Amino acid sequence: MKFRSKIIDIGCxxxxxxxxxxxxxxxxxxxxxxxxxxxxxxLSGKVANGGVGMWCELSQAxxxxxxxxxxxxxxxxxxxxxxxxxxxxxxxxTAHNAKTVKIKLTKxxxxxxxxxxxxxxxxxxxxxxxxxIPVDVIPKRLWNDFKEPSMPDFDVSIxxxxxxxxxxxxxxxxxxxxxxxxEANMNGEMNLKIETDLVSVTTHFRDLGNxxxxxxxxxxxxxxxxxxxxxxxxxxVDVRKLQQFLMGQQFNPSKAMCNIVQNTIIxxxxxxEDVSLQYFIPAVA
Amino acid sequence: xxxxxxxxxxxxxxxxxxSLSRIGDELYLEPQEDGLTLRTVNSSxxxxxxxxxxxxxxxxxVNPEGHGFRCKMAIKSVQAVFRSLATLxxxxxxxxxxxxxDRNRLTFTLHCKHGLLKTHNLSFQxxxxxxxxxxxxxxxxxxxxxxxxxxDTVLNFPPSLDEVTVTVSDERVxxxxxxxxxxxxxxxxxxxxxxxxxxxxxxxxxxxxxxxFCLKELRGLLVFAESTGLPVSMYFDKPGSPVVLSVTDSVxxxxxxxxxxxxxxxxxxSDRAGTPAPPADDxxxxxxxxxxxxxxxxxxxxxxVPAPPAPLAPGRVGSPTATPDPWSPAHSEPGEDLTEEEEExxxxxxxxxxxxxxxxxxxPGSPLGGHTPSSQKVLASDSEEDx
Numbered sequence: 138m139k140f141r142s143k144i145i146d147i148g149c150x151x152x153x154x155x156x157x158x159x160x161x162x163x164x165x166x167x168x169x170x171x172x173x174x175x176x177x178x179x180l181s182g183k184v185a186n187g188g189v190g191m192w193c194e195l196s197q198a199x200x201x202x203x204x205x206x207x208x209x210x211x212x213x214x215x216x217x218x219x220x221x222x223x224x225x226x227x228x229x230x231t232a233h234n235a236k237t238v239k240i241k242l243t244k245x246x247x248x249x250x251x252x253x254x255x256x257x258x259x260x261x262x263x264x265x266x267x268x269x270i271p272v273d274v275i276p277k278r279l280w281n282d283f284k285e286p287s288m289p290d291f292d293v294s295i296x297x298x299x300x301x302x303x304x305x306x307x308x309x310x311x312x313x314x315x316x317x318x319x320e321a322n323m324n325g326e327m328n329l330k331i332e333t334d335l336v337s338v339t340t341h342f343r344d345l346g347n348x349x350x351x352x353x354x355x356x357x358x359x360x361x362x363x364x365x366x367x368x369x370x371x372x373x374v375d376v377r378k379l380q381q382f383l384m385g386q387q388f389n390p391s392k393a394m395c396n397i398v399q400n401t402i403i404x405x406x407x408x409x410e411d412v413s414l415q416y417f418i419p420a421v422a
Numbered sequence: 423x424x425x426x427x428x429x430x431x432x433x434x435x436x437x438x439x440x441s442l443s444r445i446g447d448e449l450y451l452e453p454q455e456d457g458l459t460l461r462t463v464n465s466s467x468x469x470x471x472x473x474x475x476x477x478x479x480x481x482x483x484v485n486p487e488g489h490g491f492r493c494k495m496a497i498k499s500v501q502a503v504f505r506s507l508a509t510l511x512x513x514x515x516x517x518x519x520x521x522x523x524d525r526n527r528l529t530f531t532l533h534c535k536h537g538l539l540k541t542h543n544l545s546f547q548x549x550x551x552x553x554x555x556x557x558x559x560x561x562x563x564x565x566x567x568x569x570x571x572x573x574d575t576v577l578n579f580p581p582s583l584d585e586v587t588v589t590v591s592d593e594r595v596x597x598x599x600x601x602x603x604x605x606x607x608x609x610x611x612x613x614x615x616x617x618x619x620x621x622x623x624x625x626x627x628x629x630x631x632x633x634x635f636c637l638k639e640l641r642g643l644l645v646f647a648e649s650t651g652l653p654v655s656m657y658f659d660k661p662g663s664p665v666v667l668s669v670t671d672s673v674x675x676x677x678x679x680x681x682x683x684x685x686x687x688x689x690x691x692s693d694r695a696g697t698p699a700p701p702a703d704d705x706x707x708x709x710x711x712x713x714x715x716x717x718x719x720x721x722x723x724x725x726x727v728p729a730p731p732a733p734l735a736p737g738r739v740g741s742p743t744a745t746p747d748p749w750s751p752a753h754s755e756p757g758e759d760l761t762e763e764e765e766e767x768x769x770x771x772x773x774x775x776x777x778x779x780x781x782x783x784x785x786p787g788s789p790l791g792g793h794t795p796s797s798q799k800v801l802a803s804d805s806e807e808d809x
Contacts, residue, residue, distance in 0.1 A: 224611040231578040231613075245612070256574075262618040266578050269612040 138216055138274070139207040140171055140242040142197075149200045150238055154229040155387045156195060156412050161222035162385030163191055163416070168275060168283050169250075172215040173206050174198070178222065179283045182417055189378055190417035192286055199411035209277055216242065217275035217283060220250060228252040228268035236263065247271050286417065289404055291396035292370040294350060295321040297405070298342045300393060303329075304383035306340045311376045313338065316421060319379075320371035321397055323347050328369070331376070348394050370399045372420035379403075382416050390414075423453040423491055423528075426482040428516040432532075435517065436504035437646050438473045438676065442497060444642030445471045445678070449497040450552045451528070453485045461552045462497060468681035469639045470554040479673040481516070491521060493528065493546035503530045503542045513538075554679050558666050561657035563590055563631060566624035569647035569654055571617070576641060578615050585683070586640070588658075588665075589632040593619050600634045600683070623653055633658050634683040635665050643667050643678045661685040 144150045160167060160178045170177040176197055182190030197204045208214035232238050232254030243251045249269040256264040275283070297303060306329055310317055314331040321327040325345045331338050382405065390407040397403055398420075405416040427435050438460060442449060446462035446469075453459075457476040463469065477483040485491075504510060518531040522543070532540040575597050579586065585600035598614045619625040647654045647669050658665040662684030668677045 227580060228611070228613070249612075258621060260618070260620045262620060264615060264617055264621070266613065266615040268614075271609055271611065 138209060138242065139205070140216055140240075141203070141205045142201045142240045143203040144200060144238045144240075145202045145236075147234070150229070150235065151233065152411070153195075153200045154226065154233065156193070156409075157222055157229055158226045159385050159387045159414070160191075160193060161226040162387075163381060164189075164222065166219060166221050167191065169218045169220055169272075170215060170283060171206055171218070172208075173204075177283075177285075181282045182286070182419070183282075187375070187378065188417075188419035190286060190415075192415040194285075194413050196411055213277055213280075217277075217280055218242075218248075218250065219273040219275055220270055224268075224270040225250070225252070228270060231266055231268070232256070242272075243269070245269050248274050286415065289396065289398050289402055289417075291404065292399050293321045293323055294348050294394060294396045295323075295325065295327055296346045296348060297393040297395050298327065298345060300383055300386050300389070304380070304386075307376060307380050307383055310338060310340075311380050315376060316373050317376040317379060318371050318373045319395070319397060319403060320369040321345075321395065322369050323366040326369075327395070348392075370397050372397050372400055372403050373422070374403055374418045374420055378418050382418070423458075423519070423521040424482070424484040424486070425453070425458065425480045425520075426516055426518050427479070428481045430511075431479055432504075432514050432517045433507060433511050434479075434650055434674070435475070436507055436510055437649050438475075438674075439497070439500055439504055440507075441642045441646040441676075442471050442473065443501055444645070445469050445639055447497055448494045449500050450492070450494045450549055451546070452492045452551065455485065458483070463552060463554075464639075469636065470552075470679045471639075471642070472554070472677050472679075474675045476673045476675075492549055492551055494549035494552075495528070495544055495546040499542075499544050500530075503532070503544070556664060556666055556677075556679050558655075558657045558668065558677075561666070562628045562659045564624060564626040564655060564657050565590070565595065565622050566653050566655040567622045569644055569651065571621050572640075572654055573644050573648055575615055575617065576637065576644060578613055579637060583637050585634050586637040587632060587634040588656075589630075590627045591630050592627060595619070595622075624655070629660075631658065631660050633661055633663075633665055635680040639678060639680050640667065643669070643676070646676065658682070 144153065157178075164180050168179045168181070170179060174197060176195045178191070178193040180189065180191035182188050206214065206216065208216055229238070229252065232252065235254035235256050237255050239251075239253045241251050241253075243249050245251075248271070250272050252268045252270070254266050256266060258264050307317065310329065310331045313336060314333050316331070318330040318332075319327070320330065325343065325347055327342045327345055329340045329342075386407075388409070390409050392406075392408040394406045395403065396406070400420050402420055403418045405418070407414040407416075439449065442460060442462045446464045448462060450461040451458070452461070457474050457479070459472060459474045461470070461472040463471075513534045514532050515535065516533045518529075518533065520529045520531070522529050525543075526545060527543040528546050530542040530544065532542075534540060578597075579599055583599050584602075587596075587598045587600045589596040589598070595617045596614055597617070599610075599612060601610045601612065643654065650669070650671075652669040652671055655668050655670075656665060657668070661682055664679050664681050666677055666679050668675070670676070
């Protein structure tokens, strides 16, 4: 198993750092899947995480100048590592003005992802800072847990309101209740509701627009078109999970969508230029 | 005591106090002929910091009480006087520090723009003299760098990091985060920064060595160095010997003396109150109090000077060197016949580390009551007999 990569462009480095920082705010540990074309940060929706799932996909060519991978075997040419994204984020931040950054898989006292950055200095020789992040290599037999989640058969799909506004609303609601109901319809309307014994608060968003999932799953499109666009579909989630998702966002996505499966799951999709992030929050009764 | 600090020096004084506050909770103030010293030490006595401001630093420096006056006060109270550094710079024209002997108060008066006067009356306690014994000039390795270099280096480490290991070879220096052996070694992230000798103003390495000390205390000094732009010098020898960080200019001299981890097996002398069990800490504090009280009351009599180095050399067990160096007590095993030991029988070995710096109480008339900016000499035992 071998992995060597290099980033030279500062813009790419900063962009990559921001993605990793966003991931680090969403979860304490996650799995990094490396394939010849892509990198994936994966959190599988097991009960241990509270059922929250995450899938973040980056195209390696958009970030790295060099990317060499020799996976576990010829047929399974990929590497799966479990790590703490916070370590990676911190390491990348110290290299924010580096001339080059190399990321490679090494074996020190344990398998490590080593970040080596060459920092500019006033003198002729450069400074090299090395960070060794301990990782766990995930054996091939467990890879099934970390494959791309399939798009759930959603009842409603809607564009989200500006994340900042949503975050402000959810922050305030968190003080009042532990659970929040998200409901939306195919008419571009979304409501965030909380209800307690003493108080109920609803925030209404209108004219959000609905993504056209045309040309996709025929049956889905069919089911949606049959449903009355005014009908609200809802799911009740733990407000802290939603808040954690909104807090972590480091930069504005070009598209942000929310798919809701009635009383089952919320599927949030953020699309940036070179990165896509999907986040699944299960509904509670 | 009566002195006045004007203009930009007020900020320098304020910064010095702020950086001392990163080390200890109490500020020991001692005006002497050669200047005003501000000192502090941390609770586990493994870090000591001292700033000496020469009379020229002040626009007026008068010391009518002579050597007699020494006090200590809560550092937070003094910090409160110099609280907002940005406004200090803009509004304070001068700062007048005066001892009000009648009411036992030290008065800090800030003369600000537009005729505004801010007066702070701080109470103080009489104290013994706090003085560490160290000799920079005999250090094996000396590095000197602009504060920016060290500040950038330290930025690579997380703010929560306790200890950093500095390793030198002929041409390079490595800064590494120190991972406590007791913690899970495989889970910690390791960071290492390598600097070459040409980044330093002065790079003198006579012996390869690797020392580990507390990063937080280094950051305290860097805050001061960066704001004054003074280069920082680092003097060190081998593990277990303290590292001295200093900044100097013509009117001030700042020294931070930090204990380093000894690499002898079993002697865990880190400044994290080394002993594993909390009760030992309380015990340590109790001992310390009684030690200080003993010092106080014996001021007049002049206790025998602790740590006369030369006689100890032959008798020491487990010490790697036989040279009379002042901080060798750290290597000694308990039961060694040290003068300090006599005053505090039964002290467990790790405490010896913290007392490493502590010089005696010098009675007022002693010629060694102060120290000069030019040299920090180890006191040989014979000259102390009159003490």
